[in-house]
Amino acid sequence: MQELLNASFEKLKTKNEQAFNEFYSAAETGSCKKGEVLIPVNSICRKLYIIESGIIKQFRYKEDGSEHITWFGFEDDLVTAYTSFVTQKPSLEGAEVIEDIKYTAISRDTCYTLAAKYHAMETFFREMLEIYYITADERLFFLQALTAKQKYSYIQKHHPEFIQRLPQKELSSFLGITRETLSRIRKYS
Amino acid sequence: MQELLNASFEKLKTKNEQAFNEFYSAAETGSCKKGEVLIPVNSICRKLYIIESGIIKQFRYKEDGSEHITWFGFEDDLVTAYTSFVTQKPSLEGAEVIEDIKYTAISRDTCYTLAAKYHAMETFFREMLEIYYITADERLFFLQALTAKQKYSYIQKHHPEFIQRLPQKELSSFLGITRETLSRIRKYS
DNA sequence: GGATACATGTGACAAATGTCAAAAACGAGT
């Protein structure tokens, strides 16, 4: 995700430095330790996070109370509970730290205010959403069209960092399979 | 999807009627019969379609050559192979008519030109994408978190028109299950 | 550096869903 997004950031800076500066001066930084909750489930999400270092997981609860992971955020990734961020309804999705993170955060208000004020900023957000959408679309394909083994191969090929840096417990939840199944797939590949 | 999108259209018209008019005067209309291909797989998608009447399916091919449906387009829905529309790479996704359609189409060039020219139009596209994203997000939840039966119940509740208006063959592909399984689920519910 | 908690691996078995083949039902076109 990063490269495309960085390109959009660069473009914003070039097209309207004023907007870019306002965006960054409105940002605050922070950090969270492993296991801490960045975005609670059922809360209204009012921030957009840029992960500077570390890893977070985004997840939901199934009907039976178990969790399933929807995406991971690594360095330079943008993270928010987008649906809640947009609708301002309580989020079904939460975010929790897997590996200590440092982040930069910008409030939703600032985002929307700047988007209304600067055309270039609106363009930036549209491009950001395009990237978000493409990511979700890729994931849809991956979940719907592949078997457990194929999913693992797909991740090996397209997101090797997931395999290198994530605990199997989290990875299996993301793949939509059990830990045992993942363990068995790994044994033979 | 329609209601939210119509609200965005209204807003556009109010905020900048000139932009709204340019958008509509650049649009062309057309129609397609059942079985015809609106967006071929592997083509570069350069149009945004608004379905005026009828139904289309959007689909991909799995590795084994079978198809899986990613979404349906009904009256007032916007349809495009978004990933290809954005990246201008050949589309993995295609669109085919399930029930004769009438559509309005706008070229990608016009969309991006108007978005660059009018801030209000850029806002409209951002909002459109937000809706697209939320739809994809809902689908992700639905595919990852639910069993075959739960998926069917979910659709009964949230998209009853899918059950009323779509052949089971297409619906099962959308649900990510076989026709046989769908037929059995229906038998007991 | 040992105790304790947490993560991963393995086996036996169960459940859900898929596959294949055939029959029944439905529908469009004449």
Next chain:
DNA sequence: ACTCGTTTTTGACATTTGTCACATGTATCC
């Protein structure tokens, strides 16, 4: 209203993946 082609239903069986229980391995914190 009949025919041909498509869609849906049904049954028997295969496969994939999940569940549960427990063993093994690894990390963390005093």
